[in-house]
Structures are given as C-alpha cells and as structure tokens.
Amino acid sequence: MTEVYYSCESFYDRDDGRTPRVTSICVRNFASGQTSSFSIHKIAELKKISNEEIQEKYDILEKEMLKEFFEYMQTYKNHIWIHWNMRDINYGFQALEHRFRILKGTPISLEESKKFDLSRALVALYGNAYISHPRLQKLMELNHITAQDFLTGSEEAKAFEEKEFVKLHQSTLRKADVLANILGRTLDNSLKTNANWRERHGLSWRLILDLFFKHWIKATLATVGLISAIITIIQFV
Incomplete structure (x- = not known):
C-alpha cells in the first residue's frame, strides 16, 4: 500500500477557472515507511534556479516534478494508493493528471480499484459523527498525533503566495506520515474517535x-x- 498527499495553491477565490498549480507531492510505502517526494523547490535546486526565480519558471519546474511523479506511479501502479479526499478536478488524481496535460505531459491514470479514500472509509466504519470538522486535524488532536510542520489549507495557500515552497514541502511530508499513522491505528483498532459503541461495531x-x-x-x-x-x-x- 502507498499513501499519497500533495499540496497546491488555493482552489478557492480564483476567477480564471484554472486548476491549482501543484507545489509538492509525497508518497509513502506503508509497509516499509520509505518516502519519496517530488517538489518545486527540489527541481529548482537541481536546475540552479533561485527561489526568487521560481515563480517566473514555474511551468517548467511543475512539469518536471509531475513527470517524475507519474514515472513513480507507473512503477507502483499495482499498489493500493491510500489518499484523503483526492476525488475530483479541484483536488485529486484528476487534478494532477489535468495539470500535467496542460503542461504538455502525458499522465497515467490509476484504476479506480487502486484508489482508497481513507476519509470516506472512516465515515463508513464509524458514521458521519465519528469526528468533527476539520476531520484530519481533529483526529490528530484526539489521537495525540503531533502537528509539527502540518499546515492547514488556508496556511498552505498563504505559504504559496509568500513563495515558502520548502515549508509547503515539509507540510506535505508530514501529512503523508499522518495518513500512515491513522491507517495503522485503524487497522489495529486503536484509533480514537467520537463514535459510540453501537456506531463502532455497526449494531x-x-x-x-x-x-x-x-x-x-x-x-x-x-x-x-x-x-x-x-x-x-x-x-x-
């Protein structure tokens, strides 16, 4: 199994209808804990592009980053990809594919059977009231999972505007780790939720x-x- 999480510019308050630019992607092998990451600032560093120049060369950097990511996905396309609400063109696998096409790349598409939405699975297991919103942060608080380097959606949007790409990358890495933590606790039945006994046991x-x-x-x-x-x-x- 592979967990995946990515960060992008805000998909709210935009009037041009353009899909959000991607800043970093992180994938983690659940069994081994090995993590692979793809980010704007890493590509920029390899190409000797300064942080101040990233914005004007963003399309080139984003295309290279997405190319690396989809090559990785091709290698592990038979894995089950665990994600959190990556379901549509605003934020999801479709959005990543669409961005790569816009940049004249050729993405691959995972089979639907290989995508597993952990967010929806927890609702199915414990009911809609198992945790309050925002669910990911509230689950972290209830289960005492550290929030170091974790950015909320609004904080990520602000970091993008302020060109804090390293900060965004660290947040993406942290969120992939959080998904692995929550998945592990779900599998061993130690995840704390607000669901009562009847809801937890489906009676x-x-x-x-x-x-x-x-x-x-x-x-x-x-x-x-x-x-x-x-x-x-x-x-x-």
Missing part, C-alpha cells in the same frame, strides 16, 4: 431490519431451518 436496529426485509426469503428459510434442527434434536433426545 444498528434500523440496518438489521433493512437487511432483514431486503433478504426476507433467505432469513425465512434460515429461521425455518433453525427451528427444524431444534425440533429434530429434541425428538432425538
């Missing part, structure tokens, strides 16, 4: 009744079979 009478009526034939046959078995045992005894 809902409404759900049980709904399933019963949807599958009443199977339920009836099973009930008749159980009664028949009990009568047979009694007669035998």
